[in-house]
Amino acid sequence: MKGAQKMTFRDFTSVVDYRTREANSGPSRVDPSPFAGTWVNTNDSAPHRIAKLVMTVRDGILMVHVWGFCEPDACDWGEAPAEVYADSINSQTAMSFTATFDFGFMETHLQTNLKRGTMVIATANKFSDLSGRSDYYTREFFYQIDDHSF
């Protein structure tokens, strides 16, 4: 295999990655547009939930704006850039994104994937405020709505 000697075993996570690198040509940029729009939580009773996300594509970058469930008004997390992932190494179809929000007292890392029109969001939440709260993990489901009213 041409060029194989240049690779180390940790240049790929699977045999497919290894083969594809040698065969690949041209840019392979994942299209983030499937995420663009407004997404709302399927579960309106979970207190840990993310209530809503509004995602836009600016200059090819997916920007994620998040609101957490708070009362009486939602907590605005602000906006963060996202890294977009395909469903396979040869695909340009967006399947997933990751984004990080740093609140100072806690860092929340979003890791998502699309499944049958539903967006599954896992959050890894790590506290740095020595409050005694446990770092915790959530998994939530979202569906897309047509307009930006909520």
Added chain:
Amino acid sequence: MDTGRYFRAGDRAELANDGVDRTIDLAPFVGTWINTMRDTQGFAKLIVSNRDGKLFVQAFAAAGPDLCDWGEVEANGFADRVDSRKGAGFGAHYDTESIEVAFQANMNLGLLVLLTFNRFRDGSNRANYICREFFHR
């Protein structure tokens, strides 16, 4: 009652603020985990260990006749709630300079479900991608 700062209502908790260490129970993760797909072309085996209260992951990828040892990295354990100590998932991160792989793992019905986020940095034009795999002990 001090409930701490929050950006989600569920993050409020009655805080003890007593300086007591309340680390997450990492026992649910510890052990050797084997991919349920014997012919996987991704990660075939994970060894998860707890040393002095710190979680470590050693991943082995399928890459030919032998497994490729990715080495060991420290992982972060997560509970399922702010007021729980039971380990429900963990995250880890590998960076080989040519590829970054983020692990997102959670326990489900005795399985370890691993979602990997693979990001290439080697200019090879391979698409960043995700992969979901299942492991048993």
